[in-house]
Amino acid sequence: MKNIIVACGGGIATSATVASKINSELESRGLSHKAKAEAVDIKSLELFMRNADIYVSITPTPKAKKEEFSIPVLNGIPFLTGVGKDEVLEQLLKLI
Amino acid sequence: MELIASVFQSILDLGAAVFLPFVIFILGIAVRMKVGKAFSSGLTLGVAFVGISLVITFIMGNVGAAAEQFATNTGIQLRALDLGWAPALGLCWQWQYAFIMFPVQIGINLILLFLGWTDTLNVDMWNVANKIFTAFLVASVTGSAVVGFAVAAGQIVFELKNADATKHQLHELTGIPGISMPHPMFLSNIFFYPISRLLDFVLPAKSNLNATNLKNYIGVFGENHVMGFIIGTLIGLIGGYSVGAALMLGIQAGAALTLFPLVSKLFMTALTPLSDAANTFIKKRFPGKEIVIGLDWPILAGNPEIWVAIILTIPVALGTAMVLPGNSVFPFGNLMNVCVCAAAFMSTRGNLIKMIIISYLMVPILCWSASDFAPMLSQLALDTGSKLPEGQLMAWWGMDIAEIRWIVVSAFEGKGPAFAGLVLFAVLAFFYFKWMKKEEAVSLSHLEAGA
Numbered sequence: 400m401k402n403i404i405v406a407c408g409g410g411i412a413t414s415a416t417v418a419s420k421i422n423s424e425l426e427s428r429g430l431s432h433k434a435k436a437e438a439v440d441i442k443s444l445e446l447f448m449r450n451a452d453i454y455v456s457i458t459p460t461p462k463a464k465k466e467e468f469s470i471p472v473l474n475g476i477p478f479l480t481g482v483g484k485d486e487v488l489e490q491l492l493k494l495i
Numbered sequence: 496m497e498l499i500a501s502v503f504q505s506i507l508d509l510g511a512a513v514f515l516p517f518v519i520f521i522l523g524i525a526v527r528m529k530v531g532k533a534f535s536s537g538l539t540l541g542v543a544f545v546g547i548s549l550v551i552t553f554i555m556g557n558v559g560a561a562a563e564q565f566a567t568n569t570g571i572q573l574r575a576l577d578l579g580w581a582p583a584l585g586l587c588w589q590w591q592y593a594f595i596m597f598p599v600q601i602g603i604n605l606i607l608l609f610l611g612w613t614d615t616l617n618v619d620m621w622n623v624a625n626k627i628f629t630a631f632l633v634a635s636v637t638g639s640a641v642v643g644f645a646v647a648a649g650q651i652v653f654e655l656k657n658a659d660a661t662k663h664q665l666h667e668l669t670g671i672p673g674i675s676m677p678h679p680m681f682l683s684n685i686f687f688y689p690i691s692r693l694l695d696f697v698l699p700a701k702s703n704l705n706a707t708n709l710k711n712y713i714g715v716f717g718e719n720h721v722m723g724f725i726i727g728t729l730i731g732l733i734g735g736y737s738v739g740a741a742l743m744l745g746i747q748a749g750a751a752l753t754l755f756p757l758v759s760k761l762f763m764t765a766l767t768p769l770s771d772a773a774n775t776f777i778k779k780r781f782p783g784k785e786i787v788i789g790l791d792w793p794i795l796a797g798n799p800e801i802w803v804a805i806i807l808t809i810p811v812a813l814g815t816a817m818v819l820p821g822n823s824v825f826p827f828g829n830l831m832n833v834c835v836c837a838a839a840f841m842s843t844r845g846n847l848i849k850m851i852i853i854s855y856l857m858v859p860i861l862c863w864s865a866s867d868f869a870p871m872l873s874q875l876a877l878d879t880g881s882k883l884p885e886g887q888l889m890a891w892w893g894m895d896i897a898e899i900r901w902i903v904v905s906a907f908e909g910k911g912p913a914f915a916g917l918v919l920f921a922v923l924a925f926f927y928f929k930w931m932k933k934e935e936a937v938s939l940s941h942l943e944a945g946a
Contacts, residue, residue, distance in 0.1 A: 407793035408833055410756040411581055412621035414793070415763035416770075423768065438760045441796050442717045442831070458797030459669050476671060479618065480788040481778075 401434035401495045404451040405475055410440030413457055417478045421455065424488060434495040453494055511589035511879060512548075516541040518594060519765060526772035533768075540588075540765035544879070546758030547585040551881040551889065554578060554751035554828075558727055559887045561744050562825050564734035571817050575869035577892035579752070579828025581759040583872060584624040588762060589879040592640050593627045599644060600626060601773060603651045608781065615658040616777060617677045617789035620770035621763055625679050625895055626650055632900060635871040636907050646903060650679060653924075657681055658789050660931040661841065663938040668841070669794055677789035680834040680895040684842040685920065685927045687853050691843045692930075694852060704847045710799035713806050717831055719756070722809075723749035726827055752828060792837050804836040804850040808858065812892075815858045822862040824869060824890045832861070832893035857897070864901035865892040 403421060407414035421436040436455070439447040448454060454468060455475040465472045473490055477483040506514055516537035523533025559576050566572050587593060600623055607613040626647040634643030658675035661684075666672050715721055727748025731741030778786070795801065812826045835857045836850055843849040869890035876889050883889060894900065902920060905913035 406796075407791075408796040408837075409581065409759075409793075411759045412619075412763055412793075413791045415760035416621070416767050419764050419767035420771070438763075440719060440756055441793070442714070442719065442802070446718070456797070458794055459671060460797065476674075476790075476794065479790055480674060481774075482673060482788075 400432070401452040402450060403434055403436040403453045403455060403491075403495075404439045404447050405436055405455045405457065406439050406441040406444050406447070407457055408441060410438050410443075413479070414438035414441075417455060417457060417475045420478045421491070428492070430492075430495065453491065455491075511591075512541045512544040515544070515588070515594065519769065522769055526769065526776075528768055528772070536765045536768055539761050543585070543758055543761035543765065544589055546761065547582055547755075548876075548879060548881045550751055550754045550758060551578060551582050551586075551876055553754075554748070555881070555883050555887060555889065557744060557747045558730065558751065558827065559884050561727075561730050561734045561736065563884065563887060564736070565730050565825075568735045569733060573816065573823055573825040574886060575824045575866060575873075575888035575890035577824055577827045577829050577865060577890045579755060580834075580891060580894065581755040582828070582889075583891035583894070584621075584628060585759050585762065586872065586875050586879060586881075587624045587627040587631060590627060590631045590875060592630070592634075592644075593624075595644070596623050596627045596630065596647065597773075599648060600651055601777070603648060604655065605777060605780075607652070607655060608786070613655040613659055614785060614787045615655050615662075615675045615677055615789040616774075616781075616786045617655065617658070618770065618774050619677065619789060619791040620766055620773075622678055622791060628894070629900060629903075631875070632868060632871060632904050633907055635874075636904055642907075650682075653682055654679055655789070656928070657684075658787070660928055660935065662787055663935045663942065664841065664844075664931075667938040667941055668845070671794065673787055674794070675787045675789050676792060676794075678792045678895070680792060680838045681841060682896050682899060683835065683838045685924050686898060687839050688842040688927055688930060689923060690853055690856070691839070691846070691849050694849050698848060702846075702848055704803075706799040706803045706847050709803045714799075714802060716809070717802050717806050719752040719831070720749035722830060723752035726813075726830070730825075748827075755828070792833065795837055795840060798840060798845060800845050800847045800850060801833070801836045801840050804839070804847060804854050805831055805833065807851055808832065808836070808854045811855050812858050812861070816862055816892075819859055819862050822859075822866050823888075824862055824865040824892050826862075826865075826892040829891060829893040834893055834895040834897070835861075860898050860901065861893045864897040865890045865894065867901065867904070868894075 405414040405418045415438040418436040418438040425431045454470055454472045456472055457475040460472055471494055477487045519540050520533050520537035523536055562576050604617055629650050630643035630647040633646045634640045654677040658677035662675040724745040728741050728745030731744035809830045816822055816826050835854050839850040839853045869888040873888040902913050902916035906917055
């Protein structure tokens with residue numbers, strides 16, 4: 400079971416929206432037993448990252464910063480705007 | 496007819512936690528969700544409601560009671576405990592007219608898009624609650640939900656116009672094209688932007704602080720459980736608890752601040768499938784039209800300046816609250832106050848010194864407005880099943896657009912100075928949108944030079 404985390408300012412609104420969208424995409428592909436997305440608070444990101452396999456970020460993350468993280472970082476903004484969503488989803492599915 | 500009315504009334508009487516899941520289920524079926532999924536979404540909302548009440552009752556029983564001891568021990572009468580934005584907006588969804596705000600926001604947005612008066616499509620459904628809160632406050636003082644909704648409608652229009660008026664700046668700041676931010680907090684920039692410009696005269700040119708370094712040192716204090724623990728323990732110690740009891744209070748406070756997000760995010764889990772359906776419906780009707788997607792603020796949350804300014808405001812907020820005449824609020828749950836600092840991040844273009852100054856200037860206004868609104872919020876909490884200790888109120892210190900809401904609600908209460916505030920707001924808003932045109936042109940030229 401892969402643990403996907405989505406972080407936003409409070410772990411309540413934006414992140415929960417994206418997590419919910421990812422989960423329903425997984426469900427519709429019959430993959431909900433292989434991975435699950437969870438909304439977390441960005442202020443405690445390091446804490447949550449210890450138990451996570453993939454980080455979906457909804458703040459623009461520079462490449463240098465991405466390399467600091469120990470797990471793969473994906474861009475979550477397409478899940479909100481719809482633009483480029485298929486590409487990100489494909490990247491995500493490859494990782495699980 | 497009478498029969499229908501009485502059926503409706505008896506469903507309403509069941510309470511929001513039973514009634515609204517039912518509404519979500521029906522709406523889900525209407526937008527062709529699977530029955531099981533619609534049922535699950537509806538129930539999740541009911542679970543969120545009960546969860547919020549549970550945590551409010553828990554925290555008010557522990558930290559609220561300790562704040563009472565604190566008052567007795569020190570003579571500082573802060574009877575309204577700030578629980579933060581998650582429970583406040585969570586309660587708003589349970590206001591009896593809350594869900595009417597969905598069609599109101601979507602309807603106004605569609606009309607403005609059709610008329611070409613906006614290019615923003617606001618897909619941020621969580622912050623519908625921020626309009627509900629405005630409507631609720633105005634309805635509480637005027638006794639009329641219609642007036643409340645009229646003011647909220649005005650807020651929706653302002654939010655969309657502001658989102659349009661800042662989209663190139665947002666593109667430059669975040670590097671993401673095609674988005675805007677119709678979040679109400681950015682309306683505070685009508686006040687913050689002129690302050691930021693005035694500060695240019697006072698501050699030496701190009702003065703700034705390195706936020707990344709600072710955040711590495713103090714970032715840990717911004718974590719919910721850490722901050723809850725520190726503040727909770729302090730309240731206990733000053734309230735005359737034994738060290739052991741004060742530490743236990745600290746852990747309880749940390750637990751409450753950690754639990755609020757866990758229950759509040761269930762709202763979005765329940766509402767996302769519905770808002771997806773609504774958005775698909777709208778986008779289908781605007782094929783080929785250039786639409787900017789309006790998002791919530793956290794796309795800015797990766798900027799360390801915001802967190803540093805917030806954390807450096809905490810001691811000032813606590814100190815001010817203790818001594819400020821007319822304040823009755825104990826800032827606690829919302830000490831990590833995004834609403835001022837994230838907005839100021841935009842209007843100062845990330846200048847940390849200016850952000851901190853603006854944040855300090857806002858502290859008294861946040862205290863007074865929260866004190867005024869605490870009785871209304873507490874009534875809503877009591878009406879929806881939370882329990883508050885005798886004599887204690889629940890508050891939301893640091894709400895979004897505190898200054899504007901305070902001016903508007905006070906004007907409806909007939910308070911004289913509020914009318915001067917309305918005039919000031921109108922004048923500054925007029926100039927703000929002119930200034931934004933210039934800022935947009937600057938950002939656009941930067942973007943074109945970069946591309």
